[in-house]
Amino acid sequence: MAPWPFFEEDEIKAVQKVLSSGLVNYKTGNEGALFEKEYAAAFDSQYAIAVTNGTAALELALLAIGVGKGDEVIVPARTFIATASAVVKCQATPIVADIECKSQNMSLKTIEKLITPRTKAVIPVHLAGWPVDLDPIIEIARKKDLYVIEDCAQAHGAQYNNQPTGSLGDIGCFSFCQDKIISTGGEGGMITTSNPDLYKRMWSLRDHGLGYEKANNIKPGIGFKWLVDSFATNLRMTEMQSAIGRIQLRKLTKWVAIRQKNALEFTSAIRDLPIWTEVCPPENYVHSYYKYNILLNQKALSTKWTRNRIIEELSKKGIQSRVGACPDIANEAAFQNSKIDITNPRPNAAKIADFTLMLPVHPTLTKSNMSYIADNLRNILKLASK
Known part of the structure; x- marks a missing residue:
């Protein structure tokens, strides 16, 4: 299966x-600054800040808006723990909100009653690439x-009302870790904003507290x-990571189109099966x-089958499948x-919680890879049906 x-090759040569230049640090090279400029433009934002990882991006964002002791920040139940741990790192309290079943995202309905005088911010997570309904x-x-x-x-590469995710709220936080849609060599992250004051604060916090103007x-x-x-x-990103990121950013539109095509192939393969709920x-x-x-x-779902058994059967066929996001971080x-x-x-x-699974759709999957996964997915889901 394609990894x-x-x-x-172009990414390897860039690194x-x-x-070879010896200019491997953000301070000495220009890859980081160019990556930030290009990323901001691609995501319809005035500014971007390259950082060590997505968790660091969240922490800087929270610090920049003044989150601290006594504050509350609303986060979704279904997310990676970093969304909440970044809040705790700032000595504030994460308030865990319910999600909508279809999108698996938070919504106005799930957060409204959780807002109190102590609430400082909300962190909507665009889970698996499905944008949160942000306007409300x-x-x-x-x-x-x-x-x-x-x-x-x-x-x-996701969009909401023709606007890129990361450009709609006050701050956007991206991860380039390992298997993300953009992956800068193991770790990496980016912050986007169009607020000059927040930008200057985050710029300073990322780099030893240097005064931006000075x-x-x-x-x-x-x-x-x-x-x-x-x-x-x-929390500065290295020049090698930025070099990878710049090249991958140029491929993003093509990569997302392939991911969408692959997703549609899975949907077409199982659309008629009652064992799943098609959500778009x-x-x-x-x-x-x-x-x-x-x-x-x-x-x-047959009483003899569970979600985990479906994943096990897919694994026996060499197909990488997972349960999806953490069902509820509050259970950690x-x-x-x-x-x-x-x-609450x-x-x-x-x-x-026990009825979700996820499959890979990355752009290196070949036509034969996709057909193999789709065929086996259909067969296993049919076996698991009542």
Whole structure:
């Protein structure tokens, strides 16, 4: 089966060129700055900041908007733990919201009752490339004076109302980790925003607390330069990673189109089977398909079969399948052993917890790979049906 990530020759040569130059650090080379400029343009944002990973992107975003002790940030139940742990890292409290069954995303309906005077921000996660219905969330955020931080870790190339994910809220946070749609050599992340004040704060927080104006207007001359305005850390991306990212960004439109085509092939193969519920985003959405999610119909599933057995049977055929996103991050020991209140009901997250699975649709999958997966998926789902 074709692997992902897979680094093509032009990406490998770009890394070799950077290594050969010796200009491997963001401060000495220009790959990082160019990657940021090109990424901002591609995602309809004024600014972009390249960072070490998607978790760092979330942490910087939260720090920039002033999240701290006593604050609450609403996050979805169905996401990777980093969405919540970034909030805790800022000494604030993540409030876990329920999700909609079909999209597996948060919605205005699932978050509205969780907003309190302590709420500082909302983090919608565009799960597996399906955009969150953002307009209603942004509208209530404006009324309540809240920030909206988009978690776009799985949504490179997705769109909502003809706008790229990451450009709709106050800040967008992307991950380039391992098997993401863009993958910069193992780790990596990007922040997007069109707010100049937030940009300058995040720029400074990423780079040891350097004052943005001071660091970008250094006067020539001998003597120590006093540039640090606050205590921070170093979360800069390397030049090798940026070189990969720049090339992959140019391929993004083509890659997303292939992912969509592959997803449609799976849908066509199993569309007539009652064991699953076909779900499609509205016409004004562009789904970028980080993975292909399947929502099983519990009533049509044989009593001798479970979701896990389906995954096991696919695995026997050499097909990589997973359960999908974490069913509910509030069930992790990190939450259970904390003092965070997780008593608000999340019935939808619980309802679909044992009935989701995901399949790969990455662009290196060949025509024969796709046919093999689709045929076996159909056969196994038929066996698992009542």
